[in-house]
Every structure is written in C-alpha cells, then in structure tokens.
Amino acid sequence: METLTIDLGPRSYPILIGPGLLGESGLLGARIRARDVMLVSNVTVAPLWSPRLTGALAGFRVAQCILPDGEAHKTLATVSQVLDAMVASGLNRDCAVLALGGGVVGDIAGFAAACYQRGVDFVQLPTTLLAQVDSSVGGKTGVDHPRGKNLIGAFHQPVAVLADTDTLRTLPDRELRAGLAEVIKYGLIRDEKFLAWIEANLERLLGRDPAALAHAISVSCQCKAGIVACDEREQGERALLNLGHTFGHAIETGAGYGAWLHGEAVAAGMAMASEFSRRLGWLERADLERVRAVLTRAGLPVDPPRLGRSRALELMRMDKKVRAGRIRLVLLERIGSAVCTGDYPDDALEALLDDQFGSAVS
Amino acid sequence: METLTIDLGPRSYPILIGPGLLGESGLLGARIRARDVMLVSNVTVAPLWSPRLTGALAGFRVAQCILPDGEAHKTLATVSQVLDAMVASGLNRDCAVLALGGGVVGDIAGFAAACYQRGVDFVQLPTTLLAQVDSSVGGKTGVDHPRGKNLIGAFHQPVAVLADTDTLRTLPDRELRAGLAEVIKYGLIRDEKFLAWIEANLERLLGRDPAALAHAISVSCQCKAGIVACDEREQGERALLNLGHTFGHAIETGAGYGAWLHGEAVAAGMAMASEFSRRLGWLERADLERVRAVLTRAGLPVDPPRLGRSRALELMRMDKKVRAGRIRLVLLERIGSAVCTGDYPDDALEALLDDQFGSAVS
Numbered sequence: 001m002e003t004l005t006i007d008l009g010p011r012s013y014p015i016l017i018g019p020g021l022l023g024e025s026g027l028l029g030a031r032i033r034a035r036d037v038m039l040v041s042n043v044t045v046a047p048l049w050s051p052r053l054t055g056a057l058a059g060f061r062v063a064q065c066i067l068p069d070g071e072a073h074k075t076l077a078t079v080s081q082v083l084d085a086m087v088a089s090g091l092n093r094d095c096a097v098l099a100l101g102g103g104v105v106g107d108i109a110g111f112a113a114a115c116y117q118r119g120v121d122f123v124q125l126p127t128t129l130l131a132q133v134d135s136s137v138g139g140k141t142g143v144d145h146p147r148g149k150n151l152i153g154a155f156h157q158p159v160a161v162l163a164d165t166d167t168l169r170t171l172p173d174r175e176l177r178a179g180l181a182e183v184i185k186y187g188l189i190r191d192e193k194f195l196a197w198i199e200a201n202l203e204r205l206l207g208r209d210p211a212a213l214a215h216a217i218s219v220s221c222q223c224k225a226g227i228v229a230c231d232e233r234e235q236g237e238r239a240l241l242n243l244g245h246t247f248g249h250a251i252e253t254g255a256g257y258g259a260w261l262h263g264e265a266v267a268a269g270m271a272m273a274s275e276f277s278r279r280l281g282w283l284e285r286a287d288l289e290r291v292r293a294v295l296t297r298a299g300l301p302v303d304p305p306r307l308g309r310s311r312a313l314e315l316m317r318m319d320k321k322v323r324a325g326r327i328r329l330v331l332l333e334r335i336g337s338a339v340c341t342g343d344y345p346d347d348a349l350e351a352l353l354d355d356q357f358g359s360a361v362s
Numbered sequence: 363m364e365t366l367t368i369d370l371g372p373r374s375y376p377i378l379i380g381p382g383l384l385g386e387s388g389l390l391g392a393r394i395r396a397r398d399v400m401l402v403s404n405v406t407v408a409p410l411w412s413p414r415l416t417g418a419l420a421g422f423r424v425a426q427c428i429l430p431d432g433e434a435h436k437t438l439a440t441v442s443q444v445l446d447a448m449v450a451s452g453l454n455r456d457c458a459v460l461a462l463g464g465g466v467v468g469d470i471a472g473f474a475a476a477c478y479q480r481g482v483d484f485v486q487l488p489t490t491l492l493a494q495v496d497s498s499v500g501g502k503t504g505v506d507h508p509r510g511k512n513l514i515g516a517f518h519q520p521v522a523v524l525a526d527t528d529t530l531r532t533l534p535d536r537e538l539r540a541g542l543a544e545v546i547k548y549g550l551i552r553d554e555k556f557l558a559w560i561e562a563n564l565e566r567l568l569g570r571d572p573a574a575l576a577h578a579i580s581v582s583c584q585c586k587a588g589i590v591a592c593d594e595r596e597q598g599e600r601a602l603l604n605l606g607h608t609f610g611h612a613i614e615t616g617a618g619y620g621a622w623l624h625g626e627a628v629a630a631g632m633a634m635a636s637e638f639s640r641r642l643g644w645l646e647r648a649d650l651e652r653v654r655a656v657l658t659r660a661g662l663p664v665d666p667p668r669l670g671r672s673r674a675l676e677l678m679r680m681d682k683k684v685r686a687g688r689i690r691l692v693l694l695e696r697i698g699s700a701v702c703t704g705d706y707p708d709d710a711l712e713a714l715l716d717d718q719f720g721s722a723v724s
Contacts, residue, residue, distance in 0.1 A: 117682045320455050
C-alpha cells in the first residue's frame with residue numbers, strides 16, 4: 001500500500017493506493033469519527049464490490065443508497081434522492097458518506113455530503129481508473145445542468161481516498177481507456193518524462209499490468225496533490241488540470257450526457273487544445289502528432305462530434321473559467337507545460353471550431 | 363449609515379445599516395466585481411423595494427428571479443429554479459447574486475450562490491427585522507427538508523450585507539414581532555444589559571421608532587459578528603445563537619412550514635429552554651417569568667402547539683447539534699449567559715416535552 005497526502009492544513013487527507021484496501025477493516029475506522037455511514041454506489045459497482053466493503057464495516061451502522069449508473073443521472077434530482085435517504089436513515093452531522101464507484105458516484109455523493117446539514121465527512125472509494133487518478137482527489141463535487149457540465153456543486157474535501165486497485169480488474173475496457181486520458185493529461189501539462197513513460201508502457205497499462213497501473217495512479221495523484229495543495233479553489237494553477245476540458249465539456253453536453261465518457265471527451269478536447277496550440281505557433285507539428293498518437297494508441301478519440309461551431313461556442317461560454325465574458329483555454333506552450341489564457345485571436349478560435357465541430361448551424 | 367465588519371480574514375465583509383441604502387448607487391459597485399447580477403426576491407418584497415434597488419444598479423446587467431413568498435417554498439426545488447434562471451441568463455463564475463427579502467429569500471439565494479459553479483459572490487439585502495438582525499449575517503444558507511428545518515445547505519459568506527432600515531416601514535406587524543424574538547435572544551444569551559434596554563424600549567420598537575430599531579439592529583449584529591468571527595462553522599460558541607431553535611425547529615416542521623413564523627417558533631422555544639433551565643435549577647422562577655413577560659409583551663407566543671412528545675422528539679433528533687445520538691440543547695445558566703449541553707437527565711427532558719407538547723402519541 002502506498003500513502004500520499006493532500007496537504008491542505010486542517011483539511012489534509014491521505015490517499016491510500018493498493019490492492020485489497022476495501023476489505024481492510026481498520027482503514028476506515030482510523031479515518032472517520034462516524035458510527036453511522038451512508039454507502040452510496042450504483043447498480044453496476046455495488047454487486048461487484050460492496051460485499052468486500054461492507055464486510056470491513058463491522059462496528060458501523062451502514063445504510064445504503066444505490067443509484068442508477070451513468071452520467072445522465074448526475075443531476076440535482078439524484079442528489080436530492082441521496083439526501084432523502086440520509087434523512088430517512090436519521091443521520092446526524094457526525095455521520096459519514098462513503099462513495100463507492102467512479103467519478104459520477106463520487107461527484108454526486110460528495111456534493112450530498114457537502115450539503116447535508118451544511119457538510120458531513122465523506123470518503124472516496126474510487127473503483128475506476130479515472131476516479132483513482134483524478135476525480136476522487138481534490139474536493140470538487142457536483143452535478144450537471146442540462147445546459148452545462150458540473151455547473152452546480154461545491155468544493156468539499158474528502159477525509160480520505162482509498163483506491164483499491166483490485167477494482168480495476170472488473171472495469172470495462174472502454175472505462176479503462178477513458179481513465180488513461182486523464183493519466184496522459186498529467187504528462188502533457190506538467191511532466192514530459194511521465195508522458196514518455198506512458199508511451200513506453202502503454203501496452204502494459206492496456207493489459208492491466210498491476211505494477212504499471214499502480215505507478216500511473218501514484219504519479220498522477222502526486223501531480224494532482226501538488227497542484228491542489230497550492231490552489232485548492234482554483235484561483236490559478238489548478239485550472240491547468242482542465243486541459244481539454246472546455247472543449248470536452250462542450251462535447252459531453254452537446255452529445256448528450258453519457259454518450260461520450262468524460263475521459264473520451266477530454267481526449268478529443270486535448271487533441272483540439274494541442275491543435276490550437278500548434279496554430280498559435282506554440283507546438284511543433286511533431287508535438288501535435290505525438291499527442292494524437294498516444295491518445296489513438298490508448299484507443300481514445302481525437303476528433304470531436306460535428307456539433308457545429310455555434311452550438312459548441314454556446315456551450316463553451318458556460319465554462320467555469322470564463323471571466324468578463326472571455327473564454328479562457330488551457331493550452332500547451334510545449335509538451336509538459338500548460339498555460340491558461342484568454343489571449344488568443346477570436347478568429348483563430350472560430351476557425352478551429354469550424355474545422356473541428358463543423359460550421360453548420362446546429 | 364453605520365458600518366460593522368464581520369472579521370473572517372479573506373472572507374471578511376461589511377454590514378451597512380441605515381435608511382436609504384438600497385437606493386445608493388455606489389454602495390454595491392464598490393463591493394462586487396461582477397457586472398452581471400441575479401436579483402432574487404419574492405412576490406411580496408419585489409414590488410415594494412426592487413424599483414429602488416434596480417434604480418441604483420445602472421451599469422450592471424440585471425436578471426431577476428422572483429420567488430413565491432413563504433417558508434413552504436424554502437426547498438431544493440426552489441433553489442433549482444434559481445439555478446435554472448442563472449444558467450438561462452448565461453451567468454459565469456464572476457457574477458453576483460443579490461438577495462432582496464427576508465430570511466427565506468436570503469437562505470435560498472445564498473445557497474444557490476454557494477452551489478452555482480461551486481460558488482459565486484452574493485450580497486444580502488435584508489428587508490425584514492429578522493433578516494437584518496440575524497439570518498443575513500454569518501453565512502448560513504440552505505433549505506428545509508420535509509422532515510427537518512435547514513437540513514440541506516452550505517456555509518457561504520456574503521461579500522456584503524446592506525440593511526436598509528426604510529424597508530421595515532412596509533413590514534407586517536407579525537413579521538416585526540418575529541424579528542424581535544431574535545433581538546431578545548441576543549440579550550438572553552450574552553447581554554443582560556441589552557435585555558434590560560429592550561424591556562425599557564419595547565413600545566418604541568413595536569412603534570417602529572427608527573432610532574430604537576437602528577440601535578437594536580446594531581447591537582444584535584455586533585453580538586452576532588463577534589460570535590461568528592470566533593466560530594465561523596459552528597464548532598463551538600456559535601451554537602449558542604441556537605437558543606430556542608431545537609424546540610423551535612420542531613415546532614416549525616411539526617406545524618407545517620409557514621404556519622409558524624421562524625421567530626414565533628424561536629420565541630416559544632426560548633420560553634421552553636428557559637423553563638427547562640429552571641427545572642434544572644439554573645434559572646430562578648423570577649428569571650423565567652422575566653423571559654416569558656418580555657416575549658409576551660412583544661406579542662410573541664410562549665407555548666408550543668400540541669404536537670405530542672413522541673413527534674417532537676422525533677423532529678428534535680434531526681437537529682444539527684445532535685452528536686453520537688445525543689440531543690444537545692442551548693440552555694440558560696443565567697439571564698445573559700447560555701451554554702450548549704447534552705448533560706441533562708433524559709427523564710427531565712421527557713417530562714418537559716410531555717408538559718409542553720402533550721403526551722399524546724401524534
């Protein structure tokens with residue numbers, strides 16, 4: 001088991017990474033004060049992994065709330081359902097919420113924990129690669145609005161993250177690849193050497209070699225931990241973790257939540273951000289080809305759906321990084337170094353969107 | 363105009379108190395960075411006071427969301443309605459929410475501001491005495507659940523509170539009296555001399571003497587500011603502001619939201635807490651009579667409805683101060699000094715609830 005720490009003063013917490021963690025009975029008890037817990041999971045993950053977890057929860061009073069699976073259910077209505085279950089179980093402010101599942105479950109359960117009695121403890125138990133390397137760490141919680149991704153939510157840090165790497169064994173291939181998009185992201189924004197390692201070890205990662213996956217999770221979480229510790233509420237550097245996300249969120253919302261997995265949309269978005277960086281003269285063509293090649297080898301899409309420029313722009317204008325009406329984008333000044341900027345020619349962005357999303361009025 | 367400050371480091375903000383503030387065009391511009399604002403009010407207050415406010419908002423792009431009036435609408439569904447209006451107006455993270463109304467409007471609008479894009483600025487523009495002396499200050503936001511008051515919410519501090527005392531001119535008598543309950547509360551928990559001042563000036567307060575009201579608001583806000591600055595998230599002393607609220611919330615929920623005004627329920631709850639304090643040997647009978655007398659003179663109820671003990675207990679068990687299953691109560695060790703404690707005999711509480719709520723099974 002490897003232990004990392006997210007250093008946020010009184011809100012610091014550990015990330016534990018390793019096999020078998022869900023079944024280790026002492027781990028949770030050492031990290032939460034609660035005796036009442038609400039286990040939030042979904043219909044896909046719960047049958048696979050909640051028996052291991054509940055076996056380790058002797059001594060707790062456990063209530064469960066099992067949600068439908070998929071991004072289409074990441075709504076305020078589903079949060080309301082979790083809150084209703086918490087009230088029905090008579091939970092008080094000293095309870096804890098356990099989020100067992102992927103990014104959707106973690107985002108919903110974390111937001112419910114943020115809102116219940118103005119905030120209760122919660123623990124992230126991520127069961128997808130994407131959640132283990134990204135969404136379970138850093139305290140972003142929330143839900144989608146029909147007109148924009150993650151528009152409703154809260155910053156609410158977990159008290160611990162337990163990434164049981166055994167859970168990756170039951171992960172569908174498509175979900176594994178979607179998780180690799182966020183792993184590749186860390187290489188692109190901060191760490192060219194890590195990108196080279198990913199390129200050299202991609203077959204092992206796709207083949208679910210436990211050592212390779214554990215290394216990828218560890219490096220990814222270290223990168224995220226460093227950024228979040230410096231900028232918890234995304235006043236600055238944390239925005240770099242959004243490489244590919246402004247385009248990606250437009251893809252997810254425009255295509256209909258759940259049609260594209262988040263990681264797939266981020267992959268296409270990173271390819272678009274790289275293309276735009278090349279057009280601005282920051283990346284060489286070879287760099288762009290390198291980005292597209294690693295994503296393609298990982299089985300990820302590098303081209304967006306044909307939403308049309310105007311629809312894409314409309315969706316991008318709801319991005320949380322917009323300031324004073326200006327869309328700010330995370331771009332690459334080189335492989336391994338990202339910047340967040342609104343300083344680009346409007347016509348260059350419009351041309352990019354025309355080329356990539358299509359110019360037809362949607 | 364009087365200016366107080368809530369001292370919370372980077373989240374510090376001013377409380378401005380005085381006549382005519384809603385119409386002073388420079389006040390808001392100096393305190394928010396936004397150019398887009400969402401004005402949230404209700405059908406009762408908006409016709410009376412939004413013209414004065416919007417006249418002072420030249421230079422801002424103003425969207426409005428006008429809610430139905432009353433505690434029965436303080437729900438997650440109404441928050442969702444505000445969030446929908448914000449998305450429909452294309453507001454970005456650099457917008458601001460303005461809450462024009464009483465405690466219900468402030469609680470809903472503040473919670474929407476807390477959740478929109480994980481938190482945007484908001485300004486409290488309280489138009490009731492209760493909101494001016496209590497609910498607009500301190501960052502508690504949220505909504506009711508059918509089974510408990512204020513169970514869903516967030517701590518989210520406003521960037522400013524502008525209490526325009528002119529608005530008290532249009533306040534119904536019943537609302538004025540409800541606000542006085544919270545004013546009296548500050549005397550009971552912290553400041554016996556202020557209670558004596560209230561007793562001596564109650565006719566002026568009920569007669570809406572502007573100087574008397576301004577003094578009551580100022581002293582109340584100073585008291586709250588001091589407590590909130592020491593304990594923003596209610597880890598300790600802030601709970602004392604909940605005198606009468608555990609009983610009061612049970613009354614509000616049990617009677618049906620809106621049947622009792624919050625201040626009325628708090629008044630009856632403070633009388634109950636005083637009675638319990640007397641039974642525990644802390645207050646003299648003369649002290650208890652003093653509490654009941656000032657509440658009665660203010661036109662406030664001092665006896666709860668006959669909900670029945672078991673129903674009352676069930677509701678009290680959802681109180682946010684419950685820890686390890688124990689109901690903690692704010693009680694008076696003397697007039698001017700409150701404590702929060704779970705250290706009382708169970709049978710004494712049961713006898714109190716029998717006597718006050720009735721012993722019948724509800």
